[in-house]
Structure formats: structure tokens, C-alpha cells
Amino acid sequence: MAIDPMQQIQETVSFLKEQYPHQPEVGIVLGSGLGNFANAIAIEKEVAYEDIPNFPVSTVQGHKGRLIFGELSGKKVVAMAGRFHFYEGYTPQEVVFPVRVMKLLGIQTLLLSNAAGGVNPDFKVGDIMIIKDHVSFFTPNPLIGKNIEAFGPRFPDMSEPYKKDLIVTAKKIAGNHGFDIKEGVYVAVTGPTFETRAEYKLIFTLGGDVVGMSTVQECIVANHMGIKVFAVSIITDLGIREEENVITHEEVLQAAKEAEPKLATLFTELVASI
Template identity: 75%
Template sequence: MAADIIAQLNETVAYLKSQYAETPAVGVVLGSGLGNFSTQIQVEKEVPYGDIPHFPVSTVQGHKGRLIFGKLSGKTVVAMAGRFHFYEGYTAQEVVFPIRVMKLLGIETLLLSNAAGGVNTSYNVGDIMIIRDHISQFTPNPLVGKNIEAWGPRFPDMTEPYKKSLIARAKAIAKANNIDVKEGVYLAVTGPTFETKAEYRMIQVLGGDVVGMSTVQETIVANHMGLAVFAVSIVTDIGIREDDNVITHEEVLEAAHAAEPKLSVIFKELIASL
């Protein structure tokens, strides 16, 4: 199995290097409703996921499904416009396959974004939350199975999954641009159902500020491979309310679109500072 994954990754990386010769320094993953950030990139090459050997294909509305290479804030970047989720039927290993690809292409820093449900009662729709830490007991760990020592240790340390220096820099950028940001804990679930009221209360008790269906598996593998990670959630709905609000995917996308310009400022200036 390990030999198969290595062979697949080598084939994928070789294909992408044939499409784009430069070495990206930064990888960006754009979550639900956040694909328009890709318009900020000076695009030099776009590769549809369907053309990339062994790459999964995004099946969710709000995920465009292409790998974008180009320049942003003076840096060479590779961006995923659309990510993969466990709830789409992919294995944990398939979900994180693109993160391994980006590392092997040469990135050193990974920026992640997602749309998430608010659990902290002080949060409002449209808030930007910098992820300080996460809880991952509810999603399969992508490192289960034979460890490949060349990629990272059998038992990777997770005391600082999100780089404190990047968090501090992003908070300073937000302050300088009068952007209000929160900082908190992201709890990952498999989805695709939104949470019940009892589940929201449980997440709150466990210490989660927001809940979502992505990001954590990607962060685990990025840390395993030695990447510096920075991640942000856009609060797209408030699930902890006691009224009978119904959450729809359309609402989530709409809220993410509205908050995207502020996220773009933070990402662009953070990349410029690297």
C-alpha cells in the first residue's frame, strides 16, 4: 500500500512539474464559497483536477475543482480551488493526497480556509476565526497505516499544529487593516449532515468554538511532513442558537462569499510577509 501511494505521488508530481516548472513556496486551500480568492492570483497555469493523475475530483457545490499555479504578493503559489472531504466518500488518505503533492512540489507553508458553523455564542455570521488549535476525535486520522519515514515520524507532535508565528503575524495584519478577527478551536466532524442541537451543545462543552467538515486531516498530514500551517474559518451560520433555525448549504456559501474580501487581505499580506 505504501509503495502504491509513493508511486502515485511520484507520477502526480512529475505530471504537474511538466505543466509548471517553477517551485511553489506556498500552498493555499480554498474552502466552500471561497474560490473567488483565486482571482487575486496572477495565474500562470491552471490544471483541472480531472486531468491530474490519481487526483480526486471535487463533487461539492462551491468548490471549483482546479489547481492554480502563479504569483501572489511576490511569491510563487499553488492553490486548490476546491478541496476534498471524507463525506464525499473519499478515504482519509485520498483527502490529504493533494497536501502531500504540494509538499513534494516544494511548498514550505500551507494556508487553509474553510466555512464553519459557529458554536461560540459570541460569534456572528461573517466573523473570521483564526484557528489556534483543533479537536479531531470525530474524523479518521489520515496517518493510520504504515508510516513512511521519509515523509515524517510515526508519532508526530501536535502541540503546535497551527504556527504561532503565523497567527501573530496575521493578527497584526488584521489590526492594521481594521479587520476584526476571532481566535479559537476548530472541531472537525465527518458530515455531511449539519449538527443536531445536542451535538452543538456537546461541541461547546468540549471546547470547540466552531465546527466543520474539513481542515483537520489536512493539518495533520501537513504537520507530519514538516509544513508550517495557518488556517482560518469563516463563520457562516450559528448552530448553537435555541430557535428552530434551518441551516442550508446555500446560506453557507453566501456568508463565505461576503467575508471573502477580508480573508483575501489577510492571506495576501501574510504571504507577502513570508
């Protein structure tokens, strides 16, 4: 018997509403090494992924694996401390399942973060880049298959996947705090291997500023459902101009940790402005 995806989502939403009765306005997804940002949230309820019906379970180091409900800048939020990736063996539909759930819980805005490899030669480790656009051709589209009309159209528009008004506000916040912020194009790949030197060069030639293994599937589904999206990449390694460098996941996590205070400021004040 075929599984009804809408029924699964509704089951999960019903369970979470029993755990936390308030309606969150903003959803937040914390990428590799960025889980400590959850400390900025006045936590009212935490639920481990393994306790949530139909929820995948995060298997990656640096991803804590819990759903956090609480308050940030006076607004109710729901945050994922740890996300799911296609390279873990999940289907694209499983990867975006939490975003579908967050929509039915009530969110109208989604803030995404990730650790990414710098491709733009002007970038350095520790930089924060606002994602203004993305290239998703190298990963499976999560909307492949039967369309759920209740969520959105068969052919959703992606001309403004990351909302310009949120980008403008984020730049002002960075300027007010005197930290440099980049802006560019995120190219998504499946992983889990880091890119070869030839692949970095290809991505740079295609117009990519950073490369990563997440985010775009979540962004696509959020746009499908009419959720406003803002996303940032923490540059945790450089792939194109260091001929002798070798990238490790531990280095990625460390670089993310060092950039985290800036991300916390950005997200906290951005939520306040919504």
C-alpha cells in the first residue's frame, strides 16, 4: 500500500502541536557546526528527532538532531539543530519533510544556514556569504513526483528564491555591526565527497561563489509553499586556489564555530525585523 505523504506530514504536525501549543512564525535550519546558535533562543521545548513520528534522523557529526521551539527577538520560532542530506541516503522528499512540517506548524519565513566551500577567489575562511541565488542542477529536485496541490503549483516560480527585502535588511544589520558580509551564488552538489580541483574550477566557471551539499532542496520546497527564504553560507574551506590543501570535516566544523557569533547576531536581528 502506497504511503500518503500528506497523511505522514499531518501525523507529524499533530504530534508536535501536542508537544508545543504555540504557532511559530519563523523556521530556522542550522547547518554543520552551527548548532550552538540554538543557545540564542529562549528554549521552551526540545524534541529529539528520533522521538518525532515519520522524522528522519541526522547521522552527521556537527548536527545535534533535535527540534527546538522557543522565542527569539520576541517571536515564536522553530529551529532544526541538524538537518538531513541526500548523501545520508535519504530521498529528496525525506530531506525536505521538516520544511513541509514547519509550514503546517505556521511558519511564514525560513532562515537557512550552511557550511560551504569558497570558490570565489576573493573569499576567505570565516566569511559569511548571503545566498542571493543558487544552481541546483547537480542535485535531485525534491518536487519530482506527484505534486501536492495543497502545498503549491506543479511548476513553481524560482525567479526570487531568496527574498530581496530580507537580503537588504541583513546587509544593514552587518553594516551596523561593522562586519564584512559577502553575497553570491550557492552551487549545490550531492556530496559526500569534497570536490576535486577540476570540479571547483568548473563550479567557478559556471558562476558559483560557494559550493555545498544542502540548502537548495529546502529552499525549493519552501518557495513551492509560499515561504519567504533567507540563507547564508559560512565559508569553511577554500577549494580553488590552494593547490596543496586537503579539506577535513573537522576543519569545516571549527571554521563554522568561529563564525557563529556573527551568524547569531545576523539571525537574531533579522528575526526582530520580520
